[in-house]
């Protein structure tokens with residue numbers, strides 16, 4: 001991505017008169033920002049205290065309460081339930097799992113990694129089933145996932161990836177190359193190959209998180225909003241572990257951190273997970289004529305095989321929502337600014353939209369936003385519960401947390417209830433990564449890595465048949 005979008009480029013982007021940047025996300029603009037729940041009234045005592053009311057915190061509370069209805073559970077949320085990535089994402093409920101399979105296999109064996117991948121596939125259906133059973137309407141359509149290659153290097157990589165994943169838990173019917181005349185049709189300009197997996201669904205992220213919060217509350221979980229936790233205290237002698245907020249201290253048998261991309265703001269966790277940005281834009285609804293040209297009747301979630309990849313969905317009301325990395329990282333693990341995204345990220349995403357769907361390039365962009373996701377130093381997600389300190393966490397999902405957070409919630413349930421199950425034996429349980437480097441190395445490293453990935457994409461678009469060596473260098477530097 002060029003760091004500065006020219007004024008002419010910005011003018012070329014058709015914008016709706018209603019265009020907005022930030023305001024958490026377009027998904028919340030559709031629903032309206034929620035009325036806040038009450039803050040923590042003072043010191044309190046619970047069995048389990050969860051910090052963060054995104055998918056991770058809410059799924060954990062959901063499964064604990066379902067299993068043991070008399071458990072007293074509090075969730076402390078700094079803003080409102082779904083304020084973070086859970087209310088802003090691209091709506092891919094997919095079986096994709098971030099993290100190096102080899103790294104997990106080194107500790108737990110290949111079979112355990114394959115079990116994790118199969119659990120992720122089952123998780124897509126688990127979320128769909130619970131949403132249905134609990135009456136959460138989140139515009140869910142299980143149309144699968146399509147990944148397009150728009151040059152020959154990308155195609156070669158797609159083929160390699162299919163072969164690789166078949167070594168790690170995907171059977172041939174789980175991810176495969178599509179025939180050119182595959183139906184339902186989805187016409188992506190310049191596509192030279194497409195791969196498909198049935199293990200994905202399109203969702204409306206904010207409807208899912210809002211619905212889940214209401215369900216959890218109805219089960220008897222106390223959700224306190226406007227309550228920022230500043231410190232997590234481990235168990236010490238007779239003192240139970242605690243979450244400390246300005247309004248009071250909550251003591252519990254277990255305190256679970258579910259703060260993902262915001263983790264760096266809690267004392268003592270500054271370098272644990274890097275807050276990586278992801279940005280999105282969404283168009284006005286496209287006309288029936290434009291949809292006829294594009295197709296996309298299967299509502300598959302769509303991605304490309306670029307290094308700085310995009311992800312997209314056709315929304316329930318006929319828009320295209322498309323996202324990508326944008327400006328990857330703010331210096332010093334900087335703060336989220338209510339979802340506002342930089343002009344260059346908007347320009348980059350619009351260029352991708354116009355390139356992949358020329359028929360949609362006249363459609364005005366109505367909203368742009370961004371969010372943060374958590375990236376561990378080795379890019380491997382984890383679930384962790386330390387019985388001695390009473391502290392636990394789940395996250396570091398990199399860009400794939402919609403389904404993974406549900407698997408994390410069920411796993412944390414079993415860990416808190418001290419059960420030894422198939423879930424607690426999965427290889428991401430107990431995994432730990434070293435801390436990120438101090439600044440300015442974090443900033444320089446992240447921008448260098450994404451600069452190299454973008455350079456590799458440019459090279460691959462113009463001349464190479466194979467993955468550019470720039471990308472190989474970036475992956476090495478990133479420590480993935």
Ligand SMILES: Cc1cc2nc3c(=O)[nH]c(=O)nc-3n(C[C@H](O)[C@H](O)[C@H](O)COP(=O)(O)OP(=O)(O)OC[C@H]3O[C@@H](n4cnc5c(N)ncnc54)[C@H](O)[C@@H]3O)c2cc1C
Pocket residue numbers: 051052053054055056057076077078079080081082083084085086087088089090091092093094227228229230258259260261262263265266277278279280311323370371372373394395397398399400401402403404405
């Ligand atoms: C733009 C974007 C697009 C994405 N697209 C996809 C996608 O299509 N598919 C996919 O699988 N994944 C996607 N992801 C990632 C996915 O959304 C996340 O992995 C997932 O939502 C993480 O859920 P979470 O509950 O762990 O974190 P979050 O949803 O970020 O929730 C953390 C919560 O903790 C609260 N909090 C933070 N600090 C404190 C504190 N100190 N005290 C109290 N509360 C606190 C926050 O306010 C927030 O509500 C995307 C992410 C982004 C940003």
